[in-house]
Amino acid sequence: MANHFERLSLRHSEGSTTILVGRDLLGQAQVPLTPWLEGRTVFAVTCPTVRRLHGSALEPLTAAAARLEVLEVPDGEEAKHLEVAGRLWTSMIEAGGKRDSRLIAFGGGTVGDLGGFVAGCFLRGIEYAQVPTTLLAQVDAAIGGKTAIDWGGTKNSVGLFHHPAMVISDVAFLETLPRDELRSALAEVVKTAVLLDPLLLESVESKLEDLLGGDSKALEPVVVATARAKARVVERDPLEGGDRKLLNFGHTLGHALESALSYRQLRHGDAVSYGMLFALRLAVNRGLEPAVARRCRQILRRFDLPSLPEVDRDRVLGAMARDKKNFEGGLTWILPVALGEGALVDDLNPGEVASELESFLADPWASDE
Ligand SMILES: NC(=O)c1ccc[n+]([C@@H]2O[C@H](COP(=O)([O-])OP(=O)(O)OC[C@H]3O[C@@H](n4cnc5c(N)ncnc54)[C@H](O)[C@@H]3O)[C@@H](O)[C@H]2O)c1
Structure with a gap:
């Protein structure tokens, strides 16, 4: 049976972002994620802790995408570095990423900020989705299109506004947060x-x-x-x-x-x-x-x-x-x-x-x- 979820939307200059909040969302047919990635090359950016605890949540997506590549970045603020972004761009080019490829940022605010930045710059901008797994990311970081990396010892000093196509906030992920x-x-x-x-x-x-x-x-x-x-x-x-x-x-x-x-x-x-x-x-x-x-x-x-x-x-x-x-x-x-x-x-x-x-x-x- 489908679980109830709340649907919000945010209108902005690039169009609009659909925000869904509920539980066990990634496998649900009513969630607009599946059609959005159907037939595409999809890059799921995540970190080791989230992959270990919740990586299986991505499985339903592999059936819809033409190809799903999971790309791992370090846990926490260490992810928000230019070298990490560079490694992702290299992997995406090598895997044949195109203008219509999709990126999914699957993790806390650090993965979301980095993922949005990487998507915003790759081939001058590809669509991406936020699948936030921390409370901070679900209530704040994933919403509003601010993306960034840290540079010169200053947090969030290099970045751009690039809104996600959707934010899928599954509250079940929050049960493992310290x-x-x-x-x-x-x-x-x-x-x-x-x-x-x-x-x-x-x-x-x-x-x-x-x-x-x-x-x-x-x-x-x-x-x-x-x-x-x-x-x-x-x-x-x-x-x-x-x-x-x-x-x-x-x-x-x-x-x-x-x-x-x-x-x-x-x-x-x-x-x-x-x-x-x-x-x-x-x-x-x-x-x-x-x-x-x-x-x-x-x-x-x-x-x-x-x-x-x-x-x-x-x-x-x-x-x-x-x-x-x-x-x-x-x-x-x-x-x-x-x-x-x-x-x-x-x-x-x-x-x-x-x-x-x-x-x-x-x-x-x-x-x-
Ligand atoms: N873009 C924005 O508008 C905005 C707004 C606020 C904060 N931020 C940024 O967000 C970042 C902080 O985000 P955060 O607080 O989510 O930290 P985080 O992304 O570092 O996550 C915190 C830790 O929790 C782990 N984790 C993630 N999901 C988990 C889960 N479900 N269960 C157990 N562990 C889990 C992560 O691996 C990490 O070690 C900062 O870099 C900040 O600058 C951005």
């Missing part, structure tokens, strides 16, 4: 919920322990709601000139913490959680109702985050100033003004930020008292 990955990804869900979808915030509040435990039944509606919110923002602002920047809530300080800690001591999502905590302080100083900030902080408290490593305030301020997301004009903060509403703020007094940061780094949770 708790740390789930917690880190849930930071991006909270980010979206606080600024764009108060009902989603309620679901996260009521089911947080199940979500952190990887319960795919609890995760499914959360993936749908977060994907829908992201798709709507990307439709309104495809190139991140305005509204899409709201998705950077928590990232101004989050990126700076990651960079000041040399990307080693804190996961991205945990850094974003600390970034949101800090932004909530700034927001309260500018008039956000303290009860709203307290509610958001209480959710983040239940994440049981690893403690914030000791980090020098001036290194963090320096990293913020260098962040590529900022423009020459100076720092932009994304601050909630009410639940479900955010603002881009670029007129914060640097002295106020520095002194608030000093007390935040000494005790990030102090405002709970």
Whole structure:
């Protein structure tokens, strides 16, 4: 019997992306993947962990494709390197890849970012699909057409916008994710919920322990709601000139913490959680109702985050100033003004930020008292 799945769509300049969320999707006849790859040479890019845990999910696709080549890249951020992209292009040329060949990025956000980049450049761009296997990729990275590799020691510094033809998010894959990955990804869900979808915030509040435990039944509606919110923002602002920047809530300080800690001591999502905590302080100083900030902080408290490593305030301020997301004009903060509403703020007094940061780094949770 066919499983129910949710179908969303995202319209963009290249056409539209179909986003499906459900379970056991790859083998289902109603899923538009089969006709899309019928008779084509298909390159499935994946990493060793995903291949070991979920590689059998690709089997139904081999019958539809003329030929399916599985290409493996390293696990994690190591995949997002030009040499890895180069190896994929070589394999694709040697295997007779054509303009109408297809690429499937089957893995987390790293495989998705690399796969999209490789597809976007190969023969000046071939169609690709995202089959995201992490919560972060299902709620965020796979949606919106941003692709990238890391270059010159800077994350995501070389890339292009290239939207996938479809995003097939099978929540069953999330059952094998470690708790740390789930917690880190849930930071991006909270980010979206606080600024764009108060009902989603309620679901996260009521089911947080199940979500952190990887319960795919609890995760499914959360993936749908977060994907829908992201798709709507990307439709309104495809190139991140305005509204899409709201998705950077928590990232101004989050990126700076990651960079000041040399990307080693804190996961991205945990850094974003600390970034949101800090932004909530700034927001309260500018008039956000303290009860709203307290509610958001209480959710983040239940994440049981690893403690914030000791980090020098001036290194963090320096990293913020260098962040590529900022423009020459100076720092932009994304601050909630009410639940479900955010603002881009670029007129914060640097002295106020520095002194608030000093007390935040000494005790990030102090405002709970
Ligand atoms: N393009 C965008 O808009 C966008 C947005 C946010 C983040 N990103 C990028 O996403 C990347 C992070 O993505 P991520 O958090 O998915 O990390 P990831 O891709 O590194 O995956 C994390 C780890 O989980 C493993 N894994 C993947 N699926 C699994 C599963 N189902 N069960 C068990 N293990 C599994 C992977 O092998 C890897 O070791 C970063 O490079 C970031 O820059 C991109």
